[in-house]
Amino acid sequence: MPHFDAPALIDACYAAALDPALWPAALDGIARAVGGRGGLIVSHDPRRTPLTLHSESLEAVDRDYGTGGWWRFDTRIARANALGLAAGSVVCDEMYFPAETKRHDPFIQDFFAGHGLDNLAGCLDTDPIDGTGLSFSAPRDAVRGPFEGFELDRMRLLGPHATRAFKLTSILGEGRREAGDLGAALDRMRAGIVALDRAGCVRSVNAAAETLVAGYLVLRTGRVPEAAEPADRDRLGRFLAEYLPGPGVPRKTSILLRRKGGGRPLFVEALPLPGGASDCAWTSTWTGNGVNGLILLVRDLLAPSARAVEPLLEPLGLTAAEARVAALVGRGASPREAASTLAVGESTVRTQLKAIYSKLGIHRQSELAVLVTRLDGV
Numbered sequence: 001m002p003h004f005d006a007p008a009l010i011d012a013c014y015a016a017a018l019d020p021a022l023w024p025a026a027l028d029g030i031a032r033a034v035g036g037r038g039g040l041i042v043s044h045d046p047r048r049t050p051l052t053l054h055s056e057s058l059e060a061v062d063r064d065y066g067t068g069g070w071w072r073f074d075t076r077i078a079r080a081n082a083l084g085l086a087a088g089s090v091v092c093d094e095m096y097f098p099a100e101t102k103r104h105d106p107f108i109q110d111f112f113a114g115h116g117l118d119n120l121a122g123c124l125d126t127d128p129i130d131g132t133g134l135s136f137s138a139p140r141d142a143v144r145g146p147f148e149g150f151e152l153d154r155m156r157l158l159g160p161h162a163t164r165a166f167k168l169t170s171i172l173g174e175g176r177r178e179a180g181d182l183g184a185a186l187d188r189m190r191a192g193i194v195a196l197d198r199a200g201c202v203r204s205v206n207a208a209a210e211t212l213v214a215g216y217l218v219l220r221t222g223r224v225p226e227a228a229e230p231a232d233r234d235r236l237g238r239f240l241a242e243y244l245p246g247p248g249v250p251r252k253t254s255i256l257l258r259r260k261g262g263g264r265p266l267f268v269e270a271l272p273l274p275g276g277a278s279d280c281a282w283t284s285t286w287t288g289n290g291v292n293g294l295i296l297l298v299r300d301l302l303a304p305s306a307r308a309v310e311p312l313l314e315p316l317g318l319t320a321a322e323a324r325v326a327a328l329v330g331r332g333a334s335p336r337e338a339a340s341t342l343a344v345g346e347s348t349v350r351t352q353l354k355a356i357y358s359k360l361g362i363h364r365q366s367e368l369a370v371l372v373t374r375l376d377g378v
Contacts, residue, residue, distance in 0.1 A: 030136070125164070229259065229260045
């Protein structure tokens with residue numbers, strides 16, 4: 001059995017988050033470790049599903065999937081969505097596909113088997129920024145049969161790092177497109193970025209982070225971040241320790257911090273900086289070859305979207321008043337909270353919700369939330 005170096009594979013993912021050219025090799029490394037022919041990351045948002053990130057070994061498969069149009073018939077995505085599988089789930093075909101169903105499924109038999117593939121193991125995730133589902137998957141050559149237990153255990157360990165690093169690639173890529181270089185991008189991003197050196201000490205904080213961390217984190221240049229809420233200080237320390245240089249493998253994907261004095265939580269996610277990463281010129285004054293640093297991505301998950309979706313809801317048959325209710329409830333407000341915001345009675349909001357569900361062909365608030373989230377990204 002080939003040597004399994006989990007820290008090196010995880011480092012490769014985070015190096016690729018900063019230098020996208022490294023992604024094919026990073027995906028191939030994880031795929032080999034879990035027994036797949038190659039690896040790919042697929043968005044479950046239909047607007048982006050055909051645009052996969054994939055290993056070079058899956059180039060022909062990806063071309064057929066995307067430009068060939070097979071992505072429209074991806075039964076695995078449809079089935080995972082229908083079953084409501086939670087983020088963090090690791091699945092392979094036999095866990096949720098009856099054998100008889102696979103034998104008569106055109107996507108699997110005509111497309112997948114046509115490329116010499118059969119089984120597929122995947123790690124599901126949800127982007128905390130926009131709620132979009134995505135997955136890291138490793139398709140397996142048909143001759144190899146089912147995945148073994150140790151291979152799925154490796155997927156549970158490595159898959160979340162692959163999807164998290166990919167999300168950070170997207171965030172940083174958007175910033176680069178807007179600002180032209182990474183340093184300027186960090187200052188203009190809506191997501192907060194806190195850069196730490198290998199000792200875990202603060203080296204830089206972008207403008208968004210300065211606003212977002214107030215009441216949650218105490219940040220001093222040259223000092224380790226502290227949670228403002230005393231009850232969270234040890235928990236934050238343990239979280240940071242998992243990502244600072246050392247022999248261990250980071251397992252915890254993120255942390256929610258409480259605001260001192262009360263209030264909604266702050267989401268914190270870690271992006272290790274491998275030493276000598278090719279796109280890290282902005283950190284060159286405090287990291288060198290072989291020296292790791294750490295980026296903390298901070299985000300208010302419950303912050304309202306700045307984009308108005310009401311104009312997009314009205315063409316679907318909603319009145320202006322119903323569109324306002326749909327936007328509020330779809331973003332998490334209860335009927336009582338929506339009534340208070342709109343200065344109307346709660347019974348009025350509930351009546352409007354019944355009309356909204358009827359007009360949109362949905363039955364519950366969770367379905368409305370999915371629709372509003374998708375419209376936020378249009």
